[in-house]
Amino acid sequence: MAGLAADNLTCIKRDRVLFTNLSFTLSPGELIYLRGPNGAGKTSLLRILTGLSSPESGRLYLNGESLEATRDVFNQQLIYIGHKAGINGALTAMENLRFWCAQHGTAFVASHAYEVLARLGLVGLEDVPVRMLSAGQQRRVALSRLWLKPSTYWILDEPFTALDTDGIELLEQHMQQHVASQGAIITTSHQPLSEHAGPFTELVLEYRL
Amino acid sequence: MWKWLHPYAKPERAYQLCVTLQPYFLWPGILCLLVGSLWGLAFAPQDYQQGDSFRIIYIHVPSAILSMSTYVAMAVAALVGIVWQWRTAFMAMIAMAPVGAVITFIALFTGAAWGKPMWGTWWVWDARLTSELILLFLYLGVIALYGAFEDKQQAGKAAGVMALVGVVNVPIIHYSVEWWNTLHQGATISKFDKPSIAPEMLWPLLIALLGLALFIAAVTVMRMKNEIIRREYHRPWVKDLAARALGDDHAV
Amino acid sequence: MNTLINGIFKRDMALAFRQRSELAQPLMFLLMVITLFPLGIGPGPVTLQKIGPGVIWIAAILSSLLAMERLFRDDFWDGSLEQYMLSGQSVAAIAAIKVLVHWLVSFLPLVLFSPLLALFLNLTVDMYVALMLTLVLGTPLLSLVGAIAVGLTVGLQRGGVLLALLLIPVFIPLLIFATSAVDSAALQLPYRAQLAIIGAMLMLAMATAPFAIAYALKVSQN
Numbered sequence: 001m002a003g004l005a006a007d008n009l010t011c012i013k014r015d016r017v018l019f020t021n022l023s024f025t026l027s028p029g030e031l032i033y034l035r036g037p038n039g040a041g042k043t044s045l046l047r048i049l050t051g052l053s054s055p056e057s058g059r060l061y062l063n064g065e066s067l068e069a070t071r072d073v074f075n076q077q078l079i080y081i082g083h084k085a086g087i088n089g090a091l092t093a094m095e096n097l098r099f100w101c102a103q104h105g106t107a108f109v110a111s112h113a114y115e116v117l118a119r120l121g122l123v124g125l126e127d128v129p130v131r132m133l134s135a136g137q138q139r140r141v142a143l144s145r146l147w148l149k150p151s152t153y154w155i156l157d158e159p160f161t162a163l164d165t166d167g168i169e170l171l172e173q174h175m176q177q178h179v180a181s182q183g184a185i186i187t188t189s190h191q192p193l194s195e196h197a198g199p200f201t202e203l204v205l206e207y208r209l
Numbered sequence: 210m211w212k213w214l215h216p217y218a219k220p221e222r223a224y225q226l227c228v229t230l231q232p233y234f235l236w237p238g239i240l241c242l243l244v245g246s247l248w249g250l251a252f253a254p255q256d257y258q259q260g261d262s263f264r265i266i267y268i269h270v271p272s273a274i275l276s277m278s279t280y281v282a283m284a285v286a287a288l289v290g291i292v293w294q295w296r297t298a299f300m301a302m303i304a305m306a307p308v309g310a311v312i313t314f315i316a317l318f319t320g321a322a323w324g325k326p327m328w329g330t331w332w333v334w335d336a337r338l339t340s341e342l343i344l345l346f347l348y349l350g351v352i353a354l355y356g357a358f359e360d361k362q363q364a365g366k367a368a369g370v371m372a373l374v375g376v377v378n379v380p381i382i383h384y385s386v387e388w389w390n391t392l393h394q395g396a397t398i399s400k401f402d403k404p405s406i407a408p409e410m411l412w413p414l415l416i417a418l419l420g421l422a423l424f425i426a427a428v429t430v431m432r433m434k435n436e437i438i439r440r441e442y443h444r445p446w447v448k449d450l451a452a453r454a455l456g457d458d459h460a461v
Numbered sequence: 462m463n464t465l466i467n468g469i470f471k472r473d474m475a476l477a478f479r480q481r482s483e484l485a486q487p488l489m490f491l492l493m494v495i496t497l498f499p500l501g502i503g504p505g506p507v508t509l510q511k512i513g514p515g516v517i518w519i520a521a522i523l524s525s526l527l528a529m530e531r532l533f534r535d536d537f538w539d540g541s542l543e544q545y546m547l548s549g550q551s552v553a554a555i556a557a558i559k560v561l562v563h564w565l566v567s568f569l570p571l572v573l574f575s576p577l578l579a580l581f582l583n584l585t586v587d588m589y590v591a592l593m594l595t596l597v598l599g600t601p602l603l604s605l606v607g608a609i610a611v612g613l614t615v616g617l618q619r620g621g622v623l624l625a626l627l628l629i630p631v632f633i634p635l636l637i638f639a640t641s642a643v644d645s646a647a648l649q650l651p652y653r654a655q656l657a658i659i660g661a662m663l664m665l666a667m668a669t670a671p672f673a674i675a676y677a678l679k680v681s682q683n
Binding site for chain 3: 053054075076082084088090091099100102129
C-alpha cells in the first residue's frame with residue numbers, strides 16, 4: 001500500500017465528537033480536496049495526519065507501515081502549511097526561508113530562493129521584515145516552501161487564504177504539477193478548486209452535534 | 210507485570226472500580242477518624258509539658274503526613290498518565306488535587322493554632338509550617354493550571370507535568386527549608402523532636418492517620434466518579450447508566 | 462547538530478538582536494526593583510548589606526518571570542513551533558538550544574550587570590564573588606525549569622500571572638541556597654556546599670528539563 005493511509009480515525013475535541021471511524025488513503029499522484037462546514041474537524045484531521053495532535057483512536061500508516069515507526073521518514077517527505085504561517089514577522093523573507101530550510105535539513109541555495117520569491121511576485125521584498133508585507137504577500141512567503149523543499153506529501157490548511165486570483169492560479173498550477181509528478185496533496189479550501197488544480201478526489205466531513 | 214491494570218485505563222471500567230471501592234474506603238475511614246479523634250481528644254493522657262494543647266496532633270500530624278503523600282500519589286498518577294497515555298490517570302490526579310490542597314490547609318491551620326499556645330503567636334516561620342505553605346502553593350499551581358485550559362484532556366496533561374516538576378521539588382524544598390530554618394533561628398524548640406511517644410498516645414494517632422488516609426481515598430474516588438461522568442457524558446455507557454438510575458428512581 | 466545551529470541558534474540570536482529593546486526591559490525592571498529597597502527600607506549600609514543578597518536574587522527571579530514569557534510565545538502564535546515539530550529534529554534538542562539562547566541574551570547581561578547591583582546594596586568583594594557564582598550556576602536553572610512552565614502555558618491567552626504562580630514555589634530552594642551562599646561569604650565561611658547543591662540541581666535540570674519542555678510543547682500543540 002503506497003501512500004498515507006488513515007485507518008478508523010476518531011477525533012474528539014472538547015468533549016465533542018468531530019468524526020468517527022474515518023478511513024481513507026492519500027496515494028502518490030492524488031489530490032484530496034477536504035471539504036466540510038466550519039467546525040467539522042478539517043483542521044483537526046489535517047493536524048492528526050501531520051502528527052501534531054493524536055486521534056482519540058485509530059492509526060495512520062505510511063506505505064503500509066505504522067506511521068509511529070516511520071515518523072522521521074515521513075517528516076522528510078512532508079510539507080505542512082497551516083492556518084498559522086510559521087513565518088516570523090521580525091525576520092525577512094529570505095531569513096525565514098533560510099532558517100526553515102536549515103531546520104528541515106534541506107539544502108538552501110540563495111539564488112534559487114530569490115527565483116522562487118520572484119515567481120511569487122515578491123521581487124524587491126526579499127529583505128524587508130515580513131511584518132511589513134501585506135497579508136497576501138506574507139502568505140506567499142509561507143507558500144514558497146512548496147517550491148523549496150522537495151517532498152511527496154503536502155498537507156495544506158486553507159492555503160488560498162488572503163491570496164489574490166493570480167496567486168490562487170499560481171498555487172493551483174503548482175499543485176497540479178506536483179500531483180503529476182507523483183506528489184500527494186490533501187488540502188482544505190473554503191472556495192472550490194478551479195480547473196487549474198487538475199483532477200481531485202473529494203473527502204467531505206459532516207458537521208455533527 | 211502491570212497488564213492487569215490496563216483495563217482500568219478505560220473510563221467505564223475505572224468508573225466501576227470507583228463504585229466498588231467507595232464503600233470500602235468511606236465507612237472504615239469515617240469510623241477510624243471518629244475513633245482516632247475521640248480517643249485522642251478525650252481519652253489519651255495529657256502531655257506533661259504541653260497539657261491539653263498537644264491534642265491537636267491527632268489532627269495536625271495525620272493531615273501533615275497525608276498532604277505530602279497525596280501530592281506524591283498525584284505525581285504517580287500523572288506519571289502513569291504520561292507514560293501509558295491513560296486519560297483516567299489524569300482524572301485520578303485532578304480528583305486528588307483539591308482534596309490534597311484542603312488537607313494541606315488543615316495541616317497549616319492546625320499547625321498555626323498549635324503555635325499560639327506554644328510560641329504565643331499564630332504564625333512562626335517554622336520549617337515544617339513553611340514547607341507546608343509551599344506545598345499548598347504547589348497544589349494551587351496545579352489546580353490553577355488545570356483550570357486555565359478549556360480542553361480538559363490537555364489540561365490534565367499540563368497539570369500532570371507540573372505535578373511531576375513539583376514532586377521532584379518537594380524533597381528539595383523540604384530539606385532546603387529545614388536547613389534555612391536552622392541557619393536563621395539557631396536553636397528553637399522543635400515540637401517533633403520527642404524521642405519517643407507513649408503507646409497510649411501513639412495508637413489513637415495511628416488510627417486517625419489510617420482514618421484520614423481512607424477518607425482521602427474515598428473523597429478522591431467520589432470526585433473521580435464525577436470527573437469521569439462529566440467528561441464522558443456523551444458516551445453511550447453513561448447514557449445507559451443515567452437511564453438505569455432514573456429507572457430505579459421510578460421503581461421506588 | 463549543524464541543522465540545530467543554523468536553523469535554531471542563529472535564528473534566535475538574529476531575532477534577539479532585532480528585539481533588543483524587549484530584552485532590555487526585564488533588566489531595567491530588575492534595576493528599578495533593586496532601587497526600591499533602599500528607598501523603602503532606608504539606606505543604612507549595614508541593613509543593605511544584610512538584605513542585599515536576598516533582594517538581588519528575588520529581583521532576579523521576578524524579572525526572569527517577565528523575560529521567560531517570550532521564550533516560546535512568538536513561535537507558538539506564528540506557527541513556527543509547528544514547523545519545528547515537523548522538521549524531524551528532536552524537539553528536546555530544539556528546546557535545549559532555545560533555552561540556551563534565552564539564557565545568553567537575558568541572563569548573561571544580568572550576570573554582567575551584577576557588579577552594579579552589588580555596589581548599590583553595599584556588598585563586600587567576597588559577597589560579590591559568591592553572588593556572581595550563584596548567579597552563574599543558578600540562572601541557567603531558572604531558564605531550564607522556567608521553560609517547562611512556559612511550554613505549558615504558552616497556548617493560554619492570559620498565561621503571565623499563572624506562570625508566576627507555577628514557578629515561584631519551585632524556585633524557593635534556589636533562592637534559599639543562593640542567598641545562604643552569599644551570607645556565608647559575608648561571614649568568611651566556606652560556601653562550597655551551597656554551590657554544590659545548586660550545581661547538582663542544575664545538572665538534574667539539564668538532564669531532564671529538555672524532555673519535559675518537549676512534552677509540554679507537544680501538549681500545548683494538541
